[in-house]
Amino acid sequence: MKTNRSQFRLFLMLSIWSCMVSCRKDSPSANPPVEKLLQKVYKDGVLYLDIFYDDKYTIHRIDYYRNGEKFRQSNISLNESGRVKEVVSNFDHYTAIRALTYDGERKVLDETTSDFDDGRSSYFKRIWKYPAKNVIEDHVYFTEDSEDASYVYTFMFTETGNLERKEQKVASLPIQDSYEIYQYDTGLSYEHMIESNIPGYFESPVSKNQPLNAKVYKKSGELVSEIRYRNTYDKDGYLEVSLQQSDEWQEEYRFRYSLKDSKNN
Numbered sequence: 001m002k003t004n005r006s007q008f009r010l011f012l013m014l015s016i017w018s019c020m021v022s023c024r025k026d027s028p029s030a031n032p033p034v035e036k037l038l039q040k041v042y043k044d045g046v047l048y049l050d051i052f053y054d055d056k057y058t059i060h061r062i063d064y065y066r067n068g069e070k071f072r073q074s075n076i077s078l079n080e081s082g083r084v085k086e087v088v089s090n091f092d093h094y095t096a097i098r099a100l101t102y103d104g105e106r107k108v109l110d111e112t113t114s115d116f117d118d119g120r121s122s123y124f125k126r127i128w129k130y131p132a133k134n135v136i137e138d139h140v141y142f143t144e145d146s147e148d149a150s151y152v153y154t155f156m157f158t159e160t161g162n163l164e165r166k167e168q169k170v171a172s173l174p175i176q177d178s179y180e181i182y183q184y185d186t187g188l189s190y191e192h193m194i195e196s197n198i199p200g201y202f203e204s205p206v207s208k209n210q211p212l213n214a215k216v217y218k219k220s221g222e223l224v225s226e227i228r229y230r231n232t233y234d235k236d237g238y239l240e241v242s243l244q245q246s247d248e249w250q251e252e253y254r255f256r257y258s259l260k261d262s263k264n265n
Helices: 002-028 190-197
Strands: 035-042 046-054 059-066 071-077 084-090 093-102 105-117 119-130 135-141 151-157 163-170 178-188 209-218 223-233 239-245 248-260
Touching: 035 190, 059 190, 178 190, 178 223
Parallel strands: none
Antiparallel strands: 035 046, 035 248, 046 059, 059 071, 071 084, 084 093, 093 105, 105 119, 119 135, 135 151, 151 163, 163 178, 178 209, 209 223, 223 239, 239 248
């Protein structure tokens, strides 16, 4: 009897151990995080952004929609470091070409030339400076030979990669000088998903996490406006809905993803 009991206990212990190992393998916490590609963004229920990837899962084209109608197609070229080198955007009546220049990994020059169907053309550039750690200055010029920037934006980031404060200086109208401050959620922002895939694409620096609150102040400190973000996430932690509200308006953004091993669009 003792032998049978010992054998039974051994069998029971082995069964429990086997079950524990099996359960541990099937546990979601033991699996790597699900990798998803942002495919489409809907604004107030209507298509807003349509994103296209190549066979290496790199974004090579973004289509923009206004009121459900496509008004811009941007084709993206990368340099040898995988950063955005050129963006060719086709609009209804003109084509805009952005050319970017880098110093190492830092964007230092962003030039846009637009050629219109009626023969007109325009030029616009941004010069990026990095005066201190986690500080970026964006100097905006509307003519090629201008010595003074029309606008200067100063972006101050936290160590975690979120924009903490943005200052605006307007050369011709100092009364319009202002600053913005932000609070953040824990989930990733959809701008960060795009920017981390093709660094350099956005004209302004973007934050890693999704905002919770953005407040704009006059230079004097008077509050001008406030935007509140109400974010929901899917079961894998990806941003699913962002409801953006102020005292005057409300916008809802919804996001659609695909798995990396599925076909694009």
